[in-house]
Amino acid sequence: AQSVTQPDIHITVSEGASLELRCNYSYGATPYLFWYVQSPGQGLQLLLKYFSGDTLVQGIKGFEAEFKRSQSSFNLRKPSVHWSDAAEYFCAVGPYSSASKIIFGSGTRLSIRP
Amino acid sequence: EAQVTQNPRYLITVTGKKLTVTCSQNMNHEYMSWYRQDPGLGLRQIYYSMNVEVTDKGDVPEGYKVSRKEKRNFPLILESPSPNQTSLYFCASSLLGERSYEQYFGPGTRLTVT
Numbered sequence: 173a174q175s176v177t178q179p180d181i182h183i184t185v186s187e188g189a190s191l192e193l194r195c196n197y198s199y200g201a202t203p204y205l206f207w208y209v210q211s212p213g214q215g216l217q218l219l220l221k222y223f224s225g226d227t228l229v230q231g232i233k234g235f236e237a238e239f240k241r242s243q244s245s246f247n248l249r250k251p252s253v254h255w256s257d258a259a260e261y262f263c264a265v266g267p268y269s270s271a272s273k274i275i276f277g278s279g280t281r282l283s284i285r286p
Numbered sequence: 287e288a289q290v291t292q293n294p295r296y297l298i299t300v301t302g303k304k305l306t307v308t309c310s311q312n313m314n315h316e317y318m319s320w321y322r323q324d325p326g327l328g329l330r331q332i333y334y335s336m337n338v339e340v341t342d343k344g345d346v347p348e349g350y351k352v353s354r355k356e357k358r359n360f361p362l363i364l365e366s367p368s369p370n371q372t373s374l375y376f377c378a379s380s381l382l383g384e385r386s387y388e389q390y391f392g393p394g395t396r397l398t399v400t
Contacts, residue, residue, distance in 0.1 A: 181326075206387055215290070215376055215391025216329070262328060266387065274387070276328040 174199050176265050176277035184283040187255055193248040193280050195263030203265045205246040207237055210260045210279075219261075222246065233257070258284045288313045290392035292377050298398045299367055307362045307395050309377030317380045318360040319344070319389070320352065322373040329376065335360055336382065367399040 177196045185191055197203060206221035220231025227239040237248045246263060260281045266274040290311045299305055311318065319334040321344075331344030335354040349371055351363040360379075364371060374396050378389040 176328075204387065213393070215378070215393055216389070217391070218388050221387055274331065276330070278326050278328040 174265070174275055176263050176275050178261075178263055178277040178280045180280045181278075182281045182283065184285055185253055186285045188252050191248075191250045191253045191257070191282070193261050193263075193282070195246045195248065195277060196244050197246065197263070197265045198244065199265050201267060204267060205237075205239060206264050207231065207235070207246075207248050208262045208264060208276075209233075210262065212259065216262065219248070253282075253284055255284045255286070258282055288390065290377055290379055290390050292375075292392040292395050294395060295393065296396050298400065300400055301368055302366050305364050305367060305397075307364075307375060307377075307397070309360045309362065309392060310358050311360075311377075311379040311390065312358065313379060313390065314357065315379035315390070316357070316382045317389075318354065319378045320350070320360070320362050321376045321378065322346065323376060323394075324373050332362070332375075367397075369399050371397065372399050373397060 175198045179194055204223045207219040208216040209219050210216045219235050220229050222229045222239050230236050235250050239246050260279045262279045263277040264274050293308045316337045320332040321329040323329050330346045332350050333344055333352040335341045338354050338357050341352050354360055374394050376394050377392040380389040
């Protein structure tokens with residue numbers, strides 16, 4: 173079955189510390205992977221996406237993600253978090269060029285410790 | 287300003303009372319979609335539309351209806367709401383094809399059915 177797993181429900185990191193949010197997927201075809209961020213009280217915003225090519229992709233707001241096919245993972249990273257990064261983060265997978273079949277993970281809530 | 291608007295933002299209603307949540311986008315996007323967000327479940331797609339008069343079911347369509355009579359509008363209709371439809375609802379829009387994952391989300395509608 174196709175699925176996305178975000179094993180961490182809630183993570184707290186100190187401001188300035190590095191961040192890694194985990195994402196594992198199960199998908200039969202070549203996956204199209206991405207991360208969305210949801211700030212409090214707002215809709216989702218696309219952070220970055222990956223389909224092919226370089227397995228390390230850069231996104232907005234200083235985020236990056238690395239695709240590891242052997243581990244079926246697409247973890248999100250940031251070298252130094254800011255208080256404004258506190259939000260919920262969703263990993264998602266789908267077929268190329270068809271957001272109608274997108275599958276979202278359950279999300280990871282990120283809190284920032286001053 | 288490019289945006290997706292939803293109304294109302296908050297709604298409390300009673301079981302069985304028909305309601306409509308409106309969604310409008312000003313970006314001339316072909317693709318529009320409705321999601322519901324529930325704790326621990328992430329976002330699940332209710333219905334989507336690839337263009338005017340073209341709609342299709344997502345993963346959780348039961349109890350919902352949609353219409354796409356105009357390109358900019360994609361209302362969500364609950365003919366007879368039930369308590370299990372209490373949720374946070376998001377409308378999203380995008381271009382088709384490769385950019386379909388670059389979805390613009392509305393601010394959300396929090397619905398409570400008593």
